[in-house]
Amino acid sequence: MKKELTCVACPLGCQITVEYNGEEVISVTGNTCKRGDAYARTEIVNPTRSLTTTVKVDGGVHPVVPAKSSKPVPKSMMFDCMKVINAASVTAPVTIGQVLIPDILGTGADIVATNND
């Protein structure tokens, strides 16, 4: 079967066609660089997404601090990751770049503060 994708690895947004048999990728066409090939294969076999969110702060200037994942997490785990994040809280002060939740659900991605509070 074939699937059409728009590569999001850079602003060019190449239209990529992936042919796969349900288990593995057979061919990738339409990409103009290797990053597109890698993106397409990951998107078919194990789609991932960067996670942008907020984490509760106790005793801070604001009730929450913006945060993001240090690397993309499996799309299938986004909902469970958000449950962990929504249940978490950290104590002020929080500094930009601080790891708020290490290795969330064993994904290897840390949830990191993107601002101070």
Ligand code: SF4
């Ligand atoms: S295939 Fe390469 S050039 Fe095209 S959008 Fe993806 S990263 Fe950019």
